[in-house]
Structure formats: structure tokens, C-alpha cells
Amino acid sequence: MTLLTLADAPLATPLTLAGVPAGHALQLSRQGLRPGAAFSVVRRSTGGGRVVSIGGARVALGRSLLRGITAESL
Amino acid sequence: MAGDSTTVAVTKRPGQVATCHCAVANTGAGPGAPVIALIGAPNSGKSTLFNALTGARTTVGNWPGTTVEVARGAWRERTLIDLPGAYSLDPLSPDEQLTRDLLLADPDDRPDLVVVVADAAHLSRSLYLVSQVREHPQRVIVALTMLDVAKRHGIEIDTEALSEALGCPVVGIDPRRRNGLGELGQAVTAALKIRAPHRRRHDCCADDLAKADERFTWVAAAVDAGAADPGEDRLTFSDRLDRVAIAPVLGPLLFLVVMWLVFQVTTTVAAPLQDFFDGLFSGPVTDAALSGFAAVGLTGSWVEGLVVNGLIAGVGMILTFVPLMTLMFILLALLEDSGYLARAAVVTDRLMRAIGLPGKAFLPLVVGFGCNVPAISATRILGDSRQRLLTALLVPFTSCTARLTVYVLVSTIFFGQWAGTVVFGIYLTSIVVMVAVGLLLRRTLWRTMGTEPLVIDLPTYQLPTLRLTAAVTWTRLQGFLKTASGIIVATVAAVWLLQSIPAHGGTFGEIEVEDSVYGVAAQAITPVFEPAGFAQWQTTSALVVGFVAKEAVISSWAQTYAVDEPEGDDPGSLGQRIMADFAHSSGGHPGPAALAFMMFLMAYTPCVATLGAQGREIGWRWTGFGIVMQLAVAWLLAVAVFQVGSLWW
Numbered sequence: 001m002t003l004l005t006l007a008d009a010p011l012a013t014p015l016t017l018a019g020v021p022a023g024h025a026l027q028l029s030r031q032g033l034r035p036g037a038a039f040s041v042v043r044r045s046t047g048g049g050r051v052v053s054i055g056g057a058r059v060a061l062g063r064s065l066l067r068g069i070t071a072e073s074l
Numbered sequence: 075m076a077g078d079s080t081t082v083a084v085t086k087r088p089g090q091v092a093t094c095h096c097a098v099a100n101t102g103a104g105p106g107a108p109v110i111a112l113i114g115a116p117n118s119g120k121s122t123l124f125n126a127l128t129g130a131r132t133t134v135g136n137w138p139g140t141t142v143e144v145a146r147g148a149w150r151e152r153t154l155i156d157l158p159g160a161y162s163l164d165p166l167s168p169d170e171q172l173t174r175d176l177l178l179a180d181p182d183d184r185p186d187l188v189v190v191v192a193d194a195a196h197l198s199r200s201l202y203l204v205s206q207v208r209e210h211p212q213r214v215i216v217a218l219t220m221l222d223v224a225k226r227h228g229i230e231i232d233t234e235a236l237s238e239a240l241g242c243p244v245v246g247i248d249p250r251r252r253n254g255l256g257e258l259g260q261a262v263t264a265a266l267k268i269r270a271p272h273r274r275r276h277d278c279c280a281d282d283l284a285k286a287d288e289r290f291t292w293v294a295a296a297v298d299a300g301a302a303d304p305g306e307d308r309l310t311f312s313d314r315l316d317r318v319a320i321a322p323v324l325g326p327l328l329f330l331v332v333m334w335l336v337f338q339v340t341t342t343v344a345a346p347l348q349d350f351f352d353g354l355f356s357g358p359v360t361d362a363a364l365s366g367f368a369a370v371g372l373t374g375s376w377v378e379g380l381v382v383n384g385l386i387a388g389v390g391m392i393l394t395f396v397p398l399m400t401l402m403f404i405l406l407a408l409l410e411d412s413g414y415l416a417r418a419a420v421v422t423d424r425l426m427r428a429i430g431l432p433g434k435a436f437l438p439l440v441v442g443f444g445c446n447v448p449a450i451s452a453t454r455i456l457g458d459s460r461q462r463l464l465t466a467l468l469v470p471f472t473s474c475t476a477r478l479t480v481y482v483l484v485s486t487i488f489f490g491q492w493a494g495t496v497v498f499g500i501y502l503t504s505i506v507v508m509v510a511v512g513l514l515l516r517r518t519l520w521r522t523m524g525t526e527p528l529v530i531d532l533p534t535y536q537l538p539t540l541r542l543t544a545a546v547t548w549t550r551l552q553g554f555l556k557t558a559s560g561i562i563v564a565t566v567a568a569v570w571l572l573q574s575i576p577a578h579g580g581t582f583g584e585i586e587v588e589d590s591v592y593g594v595a596a597q598a599i600t601p602v603f604e605p606a607g608f609a610q611w612q613t614t615s616a617l618v619v620g621f622v623a624k625e626a627v628i629s630s631w632a633q634t635y636a637v638d639e640p641e642g643d644d645p646g647s648l649g650q651r652i653m654a655d656f657a658h659s660s661g662g663h664p665g666p667a668a669l670a671f672m673m674f675l676m677a678y679t680p681c682v683a684t685l686g687a688q689g690r691e692i693g694w695r696w697t698g699f700g701i702v703m704q705l706a707v708a709w710l711l712a713v714a715v716f717q718v719g720s721l722w723w
Binding site for chain 1: 162229286303312321322325416427432529530532
């Protein structure tokens with residue numbers, strides 16, 4: 001298993017969320033993005049952000065969050 | 075099934091508690107009727123369900139944050155309230171706080187039943203709210219929407235098993251196509267006959283995140299029991315569209331093309347229809363009125379002047395813009411319903427971030443392009459109070475459709491076939507001005523303001539339905555006509571009165587407009603606009619009237635020019651008169667003067683209704699600050715455009 005930040009995570013690869021920035025944990029958990037959740041990065045978006053797939057939903061995340069979110073690839 | 079409904083703003087002051095029964099305007103099924111609250115995550119189909127059940131037409135869109143006020147309507151013998159979208163009952167913004175307060179603040183005044191609208195395609199996330207509501211002694215029904223989307227994703231839902239696991243009834247519905255509403259009604263009737271179920275025990279932990287974990291675990295168990303999800307993460311049709319819509323380079327280009335098309339289509343398609351209505355009012359309608367007055371011996375009387383030059387000229391001019399407004403509203407409704415606007419928020423996030431606002435702030439600003447009043451209310455989707463204040467101060471720089479009517483008139487007069495492109499350019503300029511003012515405020519007043527990172531749900535694209543598009547368009551058009559007609563009649567009467575009162579002696583109603591109180595007051599202000607190239611009292615007075623509402627600018631022009639018609643001289647059309655006056659006041663540079671005028675119109679105070687909304691949301695001190703700021707920006711912009719433009723044009 002490799003620990004990555006979301007900025008470095010490959011696209012279309014199954015990931016497990018490892019950690020989120022403390023100040024945004026509640027905001028992200030409302031979208032299902034909480035430690036242990038299975039997700040994948042679907043694409044890069046305008047402005048350097050990412051779109052992730054979580055529980056069938058698509059959530060756009062801004063660039064400033066990417067370095068703070070860590071994930072494990074299987 | 076249908077009943078009356080209303081949308082009301084519920085604003086709370088510190089210490090004041092909003093309640094379902096009292097704080098909201100007393101409409102619905104009447105006192106004593108059971109109150110049913112609709113709650114759900116943004117974009118779950120909640121407002122569509124409300125509209126389907128009550129026959130109301132609240133604003134519905136396929137993007138998060140459509141409901142920022144509380145709509146209330148009658149659903150048979152029950153009162154239905156549509157609360158702002160919320161992912162959870164732990165509020166992160168004022169609209170979510172409002173939802174929590176209305177549901178839980180006062181135990182004696184809670185709704186009798188809560189319908190949680192849950193998106194079946196994203197079941198785990200949607201049921202989080204159910205887990206929280208079930209922690210309170212409330213009757214709860216889960217209305218599952220988007221079952222068709224879930225099915226396409228291979229998700230099978232057993233509503234009975236899910237109901238068993240959640241401890242409350244679960245009903246599958248499709249509010250867009252009005253399926254399952256009867257079953258929902260039966261479930262509500264049955265639930266109201268019994269006591270609220272025992273609340274779900276949730277006293278595991280003190281920490282918010284640990285509590286959230288416990289709830290997600292409970293939800294996961296319910297989803298396991300009631301849904302079979304293959305867990306495949308296939309690329310969907312929406313993903314394929316997003317390959318372009320939010321791509322790093324193509325996304326912004328597509329956004330510009332979409333916006334350009336909106337203005338191009340509205341101006342070019344509406345033009346022949348406008349000409350038709352213009353001909354109708356200035357021709358047969360005016361002729362009929364003149365004949366009528368002649369028949370009763372009132373030719374040349376003040377009554378004839380008021381009706382023909384005031385009401386028919388003013389109202390007629392506004393009605394010629396109905397096709398244009400309709401097209402604009404249809405296109406905005408299509409963009410909203412399709413799901414594109416959430417992508418627009420992603421595309422503009424970086425631009426917004428430059429001024430310290432999150433991409434989500436783009437959503438109220440987009441609403442502002444339709445009308446500034448709901449846009450001010452929509453700032454409540456933002457969590458940070460300073461971000462809300464800044465957004466509310468920037469909303470007036472978004473050009474509403476009322477201003478569009480003036481742009482189209484002026485651009486058509488001065489720029490002919492390039493009118494659509496000029497109007498598009500003004501809209502682009504308004505975005506640039508908004509960003510510049512935002513940057514200026516950020517660097518001066520709010521240097522320490524933090525930024526909220528972009529976290530936004532991208533809804534599945536959907537084909538807009540004719541019924542929804544038509545309903546949203548009709549609601550907005552009705553609003554425009556209602557406001558415009560009231561304001562036009564009132565301002566036309568006021569303008570007529572002021573034009574009839576002599577400033578320096580003379581007989582009431584028998585003076586030249588220039589010698590009236592109206593003309594003299596406008597002439598006193600006019601020199602202010604000399605550096606901008608449109609220092610003419612007819613235009614200055616229209617701008618003063620436009621302070622009330624931009625719908626009144628054209629009617630004021632039409633009224634002034636119609637009354638100010640020299641006898642025995644061919645007055646020409648309104649356009650020719652305006653063109654001649656701009657050419658005169660600008661010293662032979664009518665083009666730059668017209669652009670400067672439109673810039674001023676774009677940036678100064680939109681209307682008194684917007685000021686009222688601002689006063690409510692950010693207080694009168696900041697509203698006053700906004701008025702001064704907008705006037706200063708408008709004047710500086712107009713002067714700069716004219717001074718630079720007249721150098722070589």
C-alpha cells in the first residue's frame with residue numbers, strides 16, 4: 001500500500017481515504033469523504049482541482065485541499 | 075391537489091427562534107392544519123416535490139442551493155414547508171442553520187411530520203440526514219428520488235427492508251414526472267394518525283467527528299439491509315460531458331461560448347418579435363387611444379397626454395421586451411435544470427478565489443444575472459459571514475435582465491448588427507468590474523478574510539423537462555411583469571406629474587418639459603455626466619428614475635421624448651431622438667458616449683428592491699456603503715470609457 005496526497009493520486013484507481021485536513025473534516029464527511037471511505041479520482045478540473053467519485057456521486061474539490069487529503073492505493 | 079403557496083424569507087436576529095408555525099408567513103392549509111416539513115440534501119429534488127405537491131412554482135434548479143428561503147404551501151388539508159437544502163443538521167451556513175432551527179429549536183412548535191427527500195443514487199450520503207432526524211422524537215418519512223438513475227447504476231433498492239432498517243416508512247417517488255405522489259400522500263396520512271416513533275439512541279460520544287462516524291455506521295447497516303449496490307464505479311454519460319465542461323482549458327472556453335450564445339440567441343431571436351410589438355403599440359394601440367379621446371372631446375387634454383404619452387408609451391415599450399425576457403429566462407432555466415451551473419461554479423472557482431470568495435459564491439452571482447433580489451438571499455449558502463457580505467456587495471454588479479432591456483435598446487440603436495456582441499461585452503465587463511471591486515475590497519477592508527476551499531457536488535446531467543422549464547420561465551416572467559407593471563405605472567404617473575408642474579411659473583400641464591420641475595431638476599444634475607459624454611437632461615432623468623428600477627429607464631425615455639415633441643417637427647423614432655441627443659452631448663462621439671452610458675447603467679444601484687434585500691441581509695450601513703461605492707465605480711467607469719473611446723472613435 002502506498003500513501004499519496006490527492007494531488008499525486010492517479011486517475012481511475014481505487015483508493016481508500018486515509019486523512020483529511022482537520023479544519024475541513026466535517027465539511028468533507030458530509031459528502032461521504034471520511035477516513036476509510038473507498039473512492040477514486042475521476043479527473044482533473046479547471047483551476048487545478050480534482051473530481052472524485054464517492055458512493056456513486058461526483059464531488060469537485062478545489063486545488064487548495066488536495067495536498068491535505070491523503071489516500072492509500074491498494 | 076394544488077393549493078396556494080408563498081416563499082418567505084426567514085431571517086433571525088440573535089436570540090430569536092424561527093418556528094414552523096409562527097415565524098413563517100401564515101399561508102398554507104390554514105391554522106390547525108398539520109405541518110409537513112420537506113428537508114433533504116441540496117439537489118435531491120426537494121423543491122420539485124414541493125412544487126408537484128402544492129402546484130406552486132418555487133425556483134427549481136439542478137444545482138446546489140436552490141432553496142434559500144422557506145416556501146410554504148397547501149397540500150390538500152396539510153401545510154407543506156420546503157426548507158433550505160442541508161446535508162446534515164450540523165449547520166455550516168445560515169440556510170442550514172435555518173433548517174435546523176425550524177426543525178428542532180422549539181419542541182412545542184416543530185413540524186408534525188418530516189419528509190426527508192433522499193437521492194437513491196447516492197443513498198449513504200442522503201440517509202445521513204435521516205439518521206440525525208431519527209435522533210429526535212419526530213414522525214419521519216423517507217421519500218426516495220432518482221430511482222431511475224440508481225437503477226441505471228445497477229443499484230436495487232428494497233424499500234420495505236430499508237424502511238425496516240431505518241425505522242420509518244420509505245416511499246419511492248419521481249417528482250419530475252409526478253409518480254408516486256399518491257403513495258407518499260397515503261404514507262403521510264397514515265403516519266399522522268400514530269405517535270412519533272421512539273427516537274434512535276445516539277449518546278455514544280461527545281466529539282462531532284466520532285458522532286458522525288457512528289451515524290455513518292448506522293447508515294451503512296441500513297444501506298446493506300435495503301440496497302444492493304454492485305459497487306462498480308463506471309464512467310457515466312455525465313463523466314463524459316465533464317471531460318469538456320470542467321476541463322482545465324476547454325472548460326472556461328465552453329463557459330464563455332455558452333454565455334455568448336445565451337446573449338446572442340436572446341438578442342437576435344427576440345428582435346423581430348420586439349419590432350412587431352413596437353409597431354403594435356406605437357401604431358394601432360396609440361391610434362385607437364387617440365381616436366377614443368377625440369370621440370369624447372379630450373384631444374390635447376392632460377388625460378390624453380398621461381395615457382398616450384405616459385402609459386401606452388411606457389408600458390408598450392416594456393411589453394416589447396417580453397419576448398427577450400422570455401428567451402433569457404428559458405435559457406437560464408435550461409442551464410439550471412440540465413446541471414451545467416454547478417460546473418460553471420467549478421470553472422469560475424479560481425477567479426472567485428482571487429477575490430477571496432469560494433467558487434460556490436458564483437451561484438448567487440449567476441442568479442444575479444436574472445434578478446439581483448433573489449441573488450442577495452442566495453448569499454446565505456455561504457458559511458463565512460464576511461464572504462456573504464462581500465458577495466452581497468458584489469451582486470449588484472451582475473447585470474440583471476431589467477438592465478438587459480436597456481442594453482439591447484441602446485446597442486441596437488448605436489451598434490446595429492453588432493448589438494448581441496456588444497451586450498455580451500458588457501456582461502463580460504460586469505464580471506471584470508465585479509472581480510476588480512472584489513479585489514479592491516479584499517485588499518482594503520478584509521485583508522484577513524480566509525478562503526473556503528471548493529467542495530461541490532456535481533449533479534448528474536439531465537434533460538430539462540418541458541414542464542419544469544416552462545414553469546420556472548413563467549414564474550420569473552410573471553415576477554418581471556408584476557414588478558415592471560407596478561413600477562412603470564407608478565413612475566409614469568410620478569414623471570408625468572413632475573413634468574406637468576412648472577418650475578418657474580406657467581400653467582400646470584401646459585409647459586415644455588424642460589421648464590418643468592422634472593426637467594429643471596434633471597438639468598441641475600446633468601453637468602456631472604459631462605466628462606462621460608451623455609450630459610443631457612433626458613438621459614439624466616431616466617437614470618434618476620432608474621434608481622427605482624431599471625424597467626423604468628426606457629419608459630421614462632419614451633415618455634420624455636413623446637411629450638417633448640416639438641410641434642410641426644418630425645420627431646423621428648425614439649432611437650433617432652436618442653442617437654441625436656447622444657451625438658450632441660458627446661461632441662460627435664455618440665458611440666463611446668453610448669458605451670459609457672451602458673457602463674454607468676451596469677454599475678450603479680440596480681433598484682430599490684435590491685437595496686431592500688441588501689438591508690435585510692447585510693444591514694443598512696453596508697447597504698449605504700454599497701450605494702456610494704456603486705455610484706463611484708459607475709461614474710469612474712463611464713468617464714474612463716468615454717474619455718478613452720473618444721480619442722480615436
